[in-house]
Amino acid sequence: MKVSIERSALLKAMSQAQSVVERRNTIPILANVLIEAEGSEISFRATDLDIEVVYKVAGMVERAGATTVGAHTLHEIVRKLPDGAMVELSDDGTANRLDIVAGRSSFSLATLPREDFPVMATSEYTCNFAAPAGTLRRLFDKSKFAISTEETRYYLNGVYMHASDGADGRVLRCVATDGHRLARIDAPLPENAGDLPGVIVPRKTVGELGKLLDDDDQEIALSVSETKIRFATPEIVLTSKVIDGSFPDYTRVIPQGNSRRLEVDASEFAQAVDRVSTVSSERSRAVKLTLDEDRLILSVNAPDSGAAEEELIVAYGDERLEIGFNAKYLLEIAGQVDRENAVFLFNSSGDPTLMREGNDETAVYVVMPMRV
Structure with missing residues (x-):
């Protein structure tokens, strides 16, 4: 050669x-x-x-x-x-x-x-379709932060990609959860993807995909079987085994009746959470959100290192609520918001909270509260 x-x-x-x-x-x-x-x-x-x-x-x-x-x-x-x-x-x-x-x-x-050199055996792909790189990147980028790293629950160590019913018809959906937070991202269902078998794309594969999906306008050819998934462009072919397991019924985790609505500037909120959590000796320590009429107070009380508090002007018109969250989870979810405002929907201090970007229901996040 x-x-x-x-x-x-x-x-x-x-x-x-x-x-x-x-x-x-x-x-x-x-x-x-x-x-x-x-x-x-x-x-x-x-x-x-x-x-x-x-x-x-x-x-x-x-x-x-x-x-x-x-x-x-x-x-x-x-x-x-x-x-x-x-x-x-x-x-x-x-x-x-x-x-x-x-x-x-x-x-x-x-x-x-x-x-x-071992060459991966070719699979009989049951579903073949194409999707824009930008669409696929959004689906995986916005969901991957919620992938579990717990090896015992191996079926959560990836992003679950499947065809589902959305608010406006059939969608291509990616879901990831680690039991503490969940991300559910939808995109219009591509042509020929209706018979897509639900597959769990492993964490490492999702990471490698980032390099493949750098040109938003490029069409990516996807081939999916029960055991493998393949992403292809004229230059690159990425083939991966999928996780052999059943993804749990995530729909039961997504709350439907949360009526207390908070609207806040996403970047202001993320910066405030980041600032108040600085005094916490552990990153996992809870940040307390105290909600009152058009006012949000974020506070951290760490007896061993100090306390912090910050107030934000927000849109909130329901009764007073105190709820705690893991600071890291709040930051990761707020970091997914592309629009100016994040909308949080609460029920009570002990129930899961729903978050979305403005009125966009194609990206929905759920985070479990912590006791404060």
């Missing part, structure tokens, strides 16, 4: 590939990226056996072939090369070495046989 690639294109490919590769591997080949060159296309394939990414770039292929080389080492080399450099990758197929030449720099890396 002998190929030449422009440094920035190679860096982009290797950034995507090496982020899938785990830093510590008991199987040596999984630390490598498979480089395949044919025609005028060079592909870089990496996997951790649960996720596989294939990144294709155009380059000059002098001699077709394939090899595998340490993903993190190659990425670091390319990252440190000067901008605009042409990078030549070559091996003679016998020495178990990949030579890398760029200008006056040259490197030689150990390789492993391409035959040892």
Whole structure:
């Protein structure tokens, strides 16, 4: 194999590939990226056996072939090369070495046989559709903060994507929860997505998707089966196993009768929560919200370190209410609001609280209160 690639294109490919590769591997080949060159296309394939990414770039292929080389080492080399450099990758197929030449720099890396590299089995995808990258990014970005990190409840360690009934008809919906907070985000259901099986997309896959969905207008081709999900653009194909488990009935958690309505400037609210929680020795300590006629008082009382209080002018016309929340959860939910105002709907100090962006019901958040 002998190929030449422009440094920035190679860096982009290797950034995507090496982020899938785990830093510590008991199987040596999984630390490598498979480089395949044919025609005028060079592909870089990496996997951790649960996720596989294939990144294709155009380059000059002098001699077709394939090899595998340490993903993190190659990425670091390319990252440190000067901008605009042409990078030549070559091996003679016998020495178990990949030579890398760029200008006056040259490197030689150990390789492993391409035959040892595991390629993810293709799945019979039952549902195929396309959706704009911007739509998918909103669905996953706004829900991922609520993914659980508790390994015992593995079925909550991802985002549940499915077709559902929304206020204005069928929607493509993403839901995540860790039992303390929940995010439910809707988007118009794409054509051919009506028979989408509900799948739980793992946390790591959701993180990798961010790099794939950077161009809002690009169409992403999705293929879904009971066990796998695939996201594809002309350059990148990301295939992932889905979490084998049943996502709980989240609809029972979303309160329907909360009538006490608070409307507040989202950024002002987030900044105030951040300020008052500074005196708390633990980030998980409750922030108390005291609501009265058009007035909100945020307070923290930490006996070991001090106390803080801040008052905000808000829109609230119901009876007085005192309720406590985890400061971190409030900040994360307030951080999802793209519009100017956040609307909180309360029932009582012991019941789940609903939050949405203005009157937009396509993004709904639920947070459990804390005792204060």
